[in-house]
Amino acid sequence: MLMNRIEKAAVNSPARRVLQRFYEVPALLKLAGGPLAPGARAVEIGCGSGYGTRLILDRFRAATVDALDLDPEMVAKARRRLADRPGRVRLEVGDATDLKAAFGAEDNAYDAAFDFAIIHHIPDWRSAVAEIARVLKPGGVFVFDEVTAHALARPSYRMLFDHPTRDRFTAREFLAELPRHGLAVSGAFTRISGDYLLGAARKHDPDRG
Template identity: 80%
Template sequence: MNRIEKAAINNPARRALQRLYEVPTLLKLAGGPLPPGAKAAELGCGPGYGTKLILDRFRAAHVDAVDLDPYMITKARRRLAREMHRVRLAVGDATDLRTAFGAADSSYEAVFDFAIIHHIPDWRSALTETARALKPGGLFVFEEVTAHALARPSYRLLFDHPTEDRFTAEQFLAELPRHGLAVRGSLTRIRGDYLLGAAVRSR
């Protein structure tokens, strides 16, 4: 993630969009808050704003949040200082929650992807790890940026993303059942660029 994208995710407009549109939409697609006592993981937590929303709006009892960037983990630790009894933060890879947190198979009731998987060169491995770490019946809550958006000149000029093997919305959705993840109900698509939804880990 380059300097421009770091600035973009740290600004108030991005936080407002996440709080006022993305999270209410994802809550609806997920069928409401998580069950009492639920433990969740967040892939690529950035500065911790999404982590706080998982705690407050999805009502997770505990969140394990990972990010590759130590700077982001430092920012998240500051933002979540009052919540650290309910949060674990780690510098690490979203494709390896076992190393980051010692997460065994079936550790979480939910895994959250706030537009992170499109940053991962081997994005399928992130889905493999998500499915491994989810309990049967657990939720994978996702919002993703597709190849359609990443091909736009503005994205290519401003942001630094992998260029090989990026997924369309259809390719992302087709990959989910290969990992035992079934889309729950409807989806939200925005101009072919963004995809929001929730999937359930098969029992």
């Protein structure tokens, strides 16, 4: 589901950028065990205006990022923001539940997958988790920063923003879904009384037991 005008303004505000750069990404880097290995290929779902995509390149040190968003306006902004990184970023309009359509992504294609606050926008959120698990290599890392049902139920969220209303997830439900797709949570925590969930999970690697 696309963001409404108010959410676009909030998500693209300087305050959110400061939070993402100076609090969320350092916390996620710790949860993920540090930057990615040299040459790592990453995919980012719901990239918005591409601010997080830059952080994946610069802070997580991905070699390349395939990033997509359902909203053509956001993808156009991301293209402008990332115009100085030719060859390292592929940007497409597309749906997080079908990375094959957007990027031709085969099974086990990526070393890392990033979800900066987007899965709560997807009506069938479990199919987005399944798609991430499909395209991650064994041992690949899924880094997530999510908004839970707890936040979405707050009057401020309901009044100001548009989100799917049925079948939203609590932090516990999101974390319980990951192992069903072969993703083992390596670390996670919630903040603001369970409103937000930050974490990392690794895809099961049969060669490592």
